[in-house]
Amino acid sequence: MGKSFRYDRDSRSGNTTPMEERISWLITQGKVMLGLYRKGKTPAEKEQVKRELTSLYKQLTQISPVLSSQRRYKDLLTVQIIQLEITRITRVQGTEGVILGGIGSTYLVLREYSKAKNFLEQAIPILQATDNQASLCNVLHNLGEVCRLTECYEEALRLFDQSLAINPDRPTCWYVKGIVLEQLGHPDEAINSYRYSLKLKPDFEPAQKALTRLGIAA
Numbered sequence: 018m019g020k021s022f023r024y025d026r027d028s029r030s031g032n033t034t035p036m037e038e039r040i041s042w043l044i045t046q047g048k049v050m051l052g053l054y055r056k057g058k059t060p061a062e063k064e065q066v067k068r069e070l071t072s073l074y075k076q077l078t079q080i081s082p083v084l085s086s087q088r089r090y091k092d093l094l095t096v097q098i099i100q101l102e103i104t105r106i107t108r109v110q111g112t113e114g115v116i117l118g119g120i121g122s123t124y125l126v127l128r129e130y131s132k133a134k135n136f137l138e139q140a141i142p143i144l145q146a147t148d149n150q151a152s153l154c155n156v157l158h159n160l161g162e163v164c165r166l167t168e169c170y171e172e173a174l175r176l177f178d179q180s181l182a183i184n185p186d187r188p189t190c191w192y193v194k195g196i197v198l199e200q201l202g203h204p205d206e207a208i209n210s211y212r213y214s215l216k217l218k219p220d221f222e223p224a225q226k227a228l229t230r231l232g233i234a235a
């Protein structure tokens with residue numbers, strides 16, 4: 018378990034080892050180590066595996082942004098679920114809510130909305146209890162997106178407002194709030210929301226297109 022996340026050199030060719038091999042190795046190690054922890058018969062055995070899992074957790078954290086940037090969401094989801102189980106075993110403070118929110122967000126990208134909602138809703142009270150406002154803001158926004166995409170517009174509006182109450186400087190959130198306001202039959206409020214989105218980010222194309230569609234100058 019002593020490996021770190023880096024590219025190894027192939028001594029024969031001088032080329033780097035493919036990233037896929039390292040990602041596959043880390044995922045496999047996660048599953049193996051979790052299995053060993055479950056089978057551990059003595060406190061000493063479990064404590065040894067916990068130390069190994071703590072090291073592995075750090076390496077998994079390093080590859081998550083790589084998987085996200087490459088849009089390898091199925092692999093990312095596997096990594097996040099392993100991280101969640103490690104967090105619950107090692108009881109690292111302040112991480113469970115963030116990981117639950119991350120899993121929910123990945124399910125949102127994969128359009129598995131019921132699963133996304135489940136994990137995002139689990140994340141909210143944990144993030145509130147730990148006062149992690151930045152992560153809570155993101156989770157509220159993403160849960161609002163789930164509600165918007167499943168046509169639960171009143172709930173979506175409430176969640177977007179909660180997210181904006183934490184951080185009002187999010188042009189994307191003002192834009193999707195405008196979409197919801199249109200669906201609820203409030204075009205004037207929607208226009209104001211689109212305009213505020215553009216105030217924050219003048220070149221934000223979705224808001225520009227929304228106003229053009231409504232016949233309003235940006």
